[in-house]
Amino acid sequence: MIEVRIRFYEELNDFLTAANRRQEIGYRLRQNETVKHAIEACGVPHAEVELILVNGESVDFGYRMKPGDRVSVYPQFECFDISPLLKVRPRPLRNPRFVADIHLGGLAKYLRMLGFDTLYSRTFSDDGIAALSTRDRRIVLTRDRDLLMHRVITRGRYVRARNVHDQVIEVVSQLDLSGSIRPFSRCMECNTGLVSVNRDDIRDRLPEGMAERYARFSLCPGCDRAYWEGSHYRRMQKFITENIAVGRSEPVTG
Numbered sequence: 001m002i003e004v005r006i007r008f009y010e011e012l013n014d015f016l017t018a019a020n021r022r023q024e025i026g027y028r029l030r031q032n033e034t035v036k037h038a039i040e041a042c043g044v045p046h047a048e049v050e051l052i053l054v055n056g057e058s059v060d061f062g063y064r065m066k067p068g069d070r071v072s073v074y075p076q077f078e079c080f081d082i083s084p085l086l087k088v089r090p091r092p093l094r095n096p097r098f099v100a101d102i103h104l105g106g107l108a109k110y111l112r113m114l115g116f117d118t119l120y121s122r123t124f125s126d127d128g129i130a131a132l133s134t135r136d137r138r139i140v141l142t143r144d145r146d147l148l149m150h151r152v153i154t155r156g157r158y159v160r161a162r163n164v165h166d167q168v169i170e171v172v173s174q175l176d177l178s179g180s181i182r183p184f185s186r187c188m189e190c191n192t193g194l195v196s197v198n199r200d201d202i203r204d205r206l207p208e209g210m211a212e213r214y215a216r217f218s219l220c221p222g223c224d225r226a227y228w229e230g231s232h233y234r235r236m237q238k239f240i241t242e243n244i245a246v247g248r249s250e251p252v253t254g
Contacts, residue, residue: 114172
């Protein structure tokens with residue numbers, strides 16, 4: 001039996017069986033097998049991988065493994081600049097734009113609330129999500145491991161948490177997004193960037209008394225939805241303050 005040794009690091013171990021976590025795995029090598037195929041045969045989606053070292057040298061997904069190779073596989077390094085080492089994609093996953101699958105509508109709304117460009121629709125198919133990810137260089141967010149193994153998806157995150165608040169905290173923490181947060185600068189419904197408006201310009205569309213109670217208002221140019229600093233805004237602000245370390249924030253008016 002011809003073997004290579006593969007070691008997965010950090011949260012990539014979540015995809016492995018308990019017996020294989022946090023240790024080298026003996027993997028039976030097939031003829032001309034790529035490291036990408038071996039990684040996914042172990043259960044780890046390639047879209048979660050940021051760096052692959054074979055015998056200490058960085059390689060891309062197309063590397064053909066050889067008997068005796070020792071493979072180290074690492075997840076996304078959003079906190080560190082690994083550009084000089086990177087081979088699996090042209091640059092690190094630093095552009096915080098997303099496309100969420102049909103099971104993550106709540107997460108999509110929260111990410112928009114934090115100011116992140118996040119596409120979501122209940123009509124999205126797996127192929128449609130893959131196409132959007134490729135076209136716009138978006139990070140795929142999903143609870144479907146098979147989706148992250150789609151051949152054209154290179155940027156993805158398997159969301160472990162089930163509760164939407166925990167999902168938001170997980171994504172922001174794992175992708176080190178706190179410094180990129182711009183709260184209340186994007187429409188939670190259609191993802192369009194909000195613009196500041198004078199309350200007199202939208203007074204006729206506001207609930208009675210709102211124009212007098214609040215000073216700052218925003219409007220979505222995409223769906224014409226009006227925003228103000230009401231109770232919903234305060235609940236969201238409380239969630240951010242208590243759960244997310246915000247590096248730089250913006251007011252509701254963007």
